[in-house]
Amino acid sequence: MQIFDGIRLGLATGIAKIITATVRGLKLGAASVLPGEISRRLHPKLLKLLSQQVRKSIILVVGTNGKTTTSLLLRSILETQNCKIAHNIAGANLINGLITTLLENTNLIGQLDADYAILEVDENVLPLVLKDIQPQYILALNLFRDQLDRYGEVDTISRRWQEAINPLPKDTTIILNGDDPTLCFLGQQLTQKVLFFGLNESELYLEEIPHAVDSIYCPNCKTLLEYKGVYLSHLGDYDCPNCSFTKSDLDVNSQEWPQILIGVYNKYNSIAAGLVASSIGIDKDTIYDTIKNFRAAFGRAEELTVNGKKIRILLSKNPVGMNETIRAVNQIKATGKSSTTLLVLNDRIPDGTDVSWIWDVDTEKLVNLGGKFIVSGDRVYDMAMRLQYSCDNLETEFQLIVKEDLQEAIDTALENTPPDETLHILPTYSAMLEVRELLTGRKIL
Numbered sequence: 499m500q501i502f503d504g505i506r507l508g509l510a511t512g513i514a515k516i517i518t519a520t521v522r523g524l525k526l527g528a529a530s531v532l533p534g535e536i537s538r539r540l541h542p543k544l545l546k547l548l549s550q551q552v553r554k555s556i557i558l559v560v561g562t563n564g565k566t567t568t569s570l571l572l573r574s575i576l577e578t579q580n581c582k583i584a585h586n587i588a589g590a591n592l593i594n595g596l597i598t599t600l601l602e603n604t605n606l607i608g609q610l611d612a613d614y615a616i617l618e619v620d621e622n623v624l625p626l627v628l629k630d631i632q633p634q635y636i637l638a639l640n641l642f643r644d645q646l647d648r649y650g651e652v653d654t655i656s657r658r659w660q661e662a663i664n665p666l667p668k669d670t671t672i673i674l675n676g677d678d679p680t681l682c683f684l685g686q687q688l689t690q691k692v693l694f695f696g697l698n699e700s701e702l703y704l705e706e707i708p709h710a711v712d713s714i715y716c717p718n719c720k721t722l723l724e725y726k727g728v729y730l731s732h733l734g735d736y737d738c739p740n741c742s743f744t745k746s747d748l749d750v751n752s753q754e755w756p757q758i759l760i761g762v763y764n765k766y767n768s769i770a771a772g773l774v775a776s777s778i779g780i781d782k783d784t785i786y787d788t789i790k791n792f793r794a795a796f797g798r799a800e801e802l803t804v805n806g807k808k809i810r811i812l813l814s815k816n817p818v819g820m821n822e823t824i825r826a827v828n829q830i831k832a833t834g835k836s837s838t839t840l841l842v843l844n845d846r847i848p849d850g851t852d853v854s855w856i857w858d859v860d861t862e863k864l865v866n867l868g869g870k871f872i873v874s875g876d877r878v879y880d881m882a883m884r885l886q887y888s889c890d891n892l893e894t895e896f897q898l899i900v901k902e903d904l905q906e907a908i909d910t911a912l913e914n915t916p917p918d919e920t921l922h923i924l925p926t927y928s929a930m931l932e933v934r935e936l937l938t939g940r941k942i943l
Contacts, residue, residue: 507608510537510544514601530590534597545593546630548600551610552584556631557774558619560659561639561675563819564767565591565618567759567794568639571771573616575780575788584612591620593627621655625662632666637673637774639766641680641713642731642818643855652713656680660687673773675766676746677733683717683743693777695769696733696745697752702762703727703734708821708860718743730762730825731818749773756789759799761826763819799826804937807912807921811933814841814924815849817858824864827922831867839864839922840911841885842904842929843875849926853877861888865896870914872899874907875929904929905936 514533521529538544549556559569566589573585586599596617603612619627621641638659641652663672668690674681676694685692707714707725713732714723721740728734737744750769757765772785794800802809812827814820830836845853865871865888873881882900889896899914901907908923915921925933 506541507544507547508606510540511601511604511608512606513537513540514598515606518598518602528588530586530588530598531592531594532598533601534590534594534599537601538594538597543630545597545600545627548597548604548608548610549615549631552612552615554581554613555634555778556615556617557635557637558617558624558627558631558633559637559639560619560621560624561637562621562642562816563822564639564763564770565589567764567799568637568767568771569616569618571767571789571792572774574792575771575775575785576614576616576778578784578788579780581613582611584610584615584617586616586618589618591618592623596627596631621659625658628662628666633670635671635673635774635777636663637770638675638681638684639770640675640678640733640818642816652680653717656684656717660684663688663690666690671777673770673777675733675770676748677729677735677766678713679723679732679736679743679745680713680717682746686743686746693749693773694746695750695752695766695773696748697729697762697765697769698748699752700727700735702729702765704730707732708818716741716743730822733766756786758790758792759794760829761799761822763822764799801920802937805912806917807915808919809912809921809923809937811923811925811930813927813930815926817855820856820859820924823924824860827924828863828867830920830922831869835918836920836922837869838872838911838915838919839869839924840872840874840907841881842907842923842925842933843873843877843881844926844929844932845877846928848928853880856881856884859884861885865889868895870897870899872901872907872911872914874901874904875926878902904932908933908936 514537517533518529521527559565573583576583584600584603586595604610670690672688672690673693674685676682677696707728711732716723716738719741721738723736724739726735750773752769755769757768768789775785800811812823814823845851861884871885885898901910911921923933
């Protein structure tokens, strides 16, 4: 039986490597999904067999926003220790993508060469992944509404996570965002080792709770939570006035942590990656130095220079993410370093086919400082209408330019960006891939 399994493993691995070489050789993409999909059909237990070969630790990174940036930062920290890392860097976070990632780090007979596996996992498939993978660490960043046509509400996902995590060994380390009431409550129910990260910087509080807020009710008794302040969406400092539920003590002091990438959300990503690395045993000086020198993942505050113009791409795929992007862009616009913004809205499967979420975004704050706004994408007129509705009682100069063709939209945005300013591009996921390909001439997926 072992010989037969070995033959199947070798066959599945060989086929995957042939597919990878073919796809990349023909420049059809990064081959981050198809090799795993085909090889899994040849060997259904492939994910389990490969994950068991990781020498030190498997780290699963889950959450609605921030997975790619946090995973890449964590990888950068571990690589300072000369560790070999298996990491789905392209963001293919379903089971076929995880298998592809592990296969990339094997030899021709399926022997894995990796000290750590950092696997970004789609929040909806975590329970399925935990049937085959036994991680040493699970890092949960947040839970927001995202593609409700696929996932449902956040409390449903949280319950599924708890059911999947409960059978794991007691020495499994679960690292959760304590500023998120849903995740904090989840951690309080678990018997594994739980660590909480979050912010303790009241100067970062928002002036008010945003319109696009999800979990402001007590996860225990459903009473409206009392907030001392919120950092973004429903993440903040809270207590329940009706029952004993309250925010857990944090295991980090966010005031001590450096940050390079813009946005409060990237402060969370930095702390989360750092807490995992610290739990593994990496010293804080190494962690801090890595954060200070970190370069953004593709599309996540990534900075490019095209034809002498500075560009920053800020993935905006749901209400919370886009509101935080607007917050970051406005901070720069207030300094006079940005006057042109390109928004690209698609409604494909990776984006979520329901684009009604844009009406939960505080686009009024984006247009409030004025400037030029170019819109494009599959749902260009939906985005244009949303911005137009945001202009009631607007006193600053506002110019809206609609371009159905994405290349024309990019060209127009660059033409309207002065040499000393930065063009900010706010795309949904599939739109981000298209924008990057047009700007760099290379596909990611």
